Amino acid sequence: MTDKARLRLALIGYGAIAQSLLDLLPQGLAPEVVVLVRRLPDTPRPGCRFVIDAAALVAAAPDLVVECAGHGAVADHGETVLAAGIDLVPASVGALACADLHARLRAAAQAAGARLILPSGAIGGLDLLAALSVQGAVEVCYEGTKPPAAWRGTPAEASVDLAALTAPRLVYDGTAREAARLFPKNSNVVAALALAGPGFDAVSVRLIADPAATGNRHRYHVRAAGCRATVEIESQPSSGNARSSQTTIYSLIHEITAAAEDKARGA
Numbered sequence: 001m002t003d004k005a006r007l008r009l010a011l012i013g014y015g016a017i018a019q020s021l022l023d024l025l026p027q028g029l030a031p032e033v034v035v036l037v038r039r040l041p042d043t044p045r046p047g048c049r050f051v052i053d054a055a056a057l058v059a060a061a062p063d064l065v066v067e068c069a070g071h072g073a074v075a076d077h078g079e080t081v082l083a084a085g086i087d088l089v090p091a092s093v094g095a096l097a098c099a100d101l102h103a104r105l106r107a108a109a110q111a112a113g114a115r116l117i118l119p120s121g122a123i124g125g126l127d128l129l130a131a132l133s134v135q136g137a138v139e140v141c142y143e144g145t146k147p148p149a150a151w152r153g154t155p156a157e158a159s160v161d162l163a164a165l166t167a168p169r170l171v172y173d174g175t176a177r178e179a180a181r182l183f184p185k186n187s188n189v190v191a192a193l194a195l196a197g198p199g200f201d202a203v204s205v206r207l208i209a210d211p212a213a214t215g216n217r218h219r220y221h222v223r224a225a226g227c228r229a230t231v232e233i234e235s236q237p238s239s240g241n242a243r244s245s246q247t248t249i250y251s252l253i254h255e256i257t258a259a260a261e262d263k264a265r266g267a
Helices: 016-024 054-059 071-083 093-097 099-112 126-135 176-182 188-195 246-266
Strands: 009-012 033-036 048-051 064-067 087-090 138-146 169-175 203-209 216-224 227-235 241-245
Touching: 009 016, 016 246, 033 054, 054 071, 064 071, 064 246, 071 087, 071 093, 071 099, 087 093, 087 246, 093 099, 093 176, 093 188, 126 138, 126 188, 126 216, 138 188, 169 176, 176 188, 176 203, 188 203, 227 246
Parallel strands: 009 033, 009 064, 033 048, 064 087, 138 203
Antiparallel strands: 138 216, 169 203, 216 227
């Protein structure tokens, strides 16, 4: 692959997801990765160039930006990236539960000819939901089960003694839209389901803390005209982050690889 054909990649954030992504990124896929951070890391990372403002990230003219820093990063930088004509993959798809933000991102992408690419994250079967949504109403009931540690720092702590749990405990029961607001670091799966077609108000959500859980389990039921389906996925947490599944990292790498292949074909 020539230098011209290689993908110019940028990341927003340098936490557990971004670092795991960089660890697993195929060698040679992106010769240099520009990483937007709030403060420069103490230790440099080979193959990475760190910047501290979005203008510097845009000036690097990446082909693709992958957000790995949470809902606030999507709100703070998403429009800037898309308005510059740069494709954006938000790992924090739960941020799009805010209808105004979603509309602004889509408008910025359309005006600049960029793409807002939604990764599948830790979930699967989104193609089925998208297909069923074409014919009419689709109902989705989602149940997410994670170890108690995954719910620390969330509203679950107000009603459950996570450290003392000896049996599974329901920590939330409501809509996908409200789940995205209350549990921003645990809600990207339900957002992916909603955005596949049913919408945030057509996805009901139950979140469970289970002391016996060794990984993150996602189970959902689909109900539509002429179709019933149940999907269950269990995956290991990503390194250093009990809230995120390892499959989330793989889904981001899949989107990066696809972008690199598109660029190579067009070079």
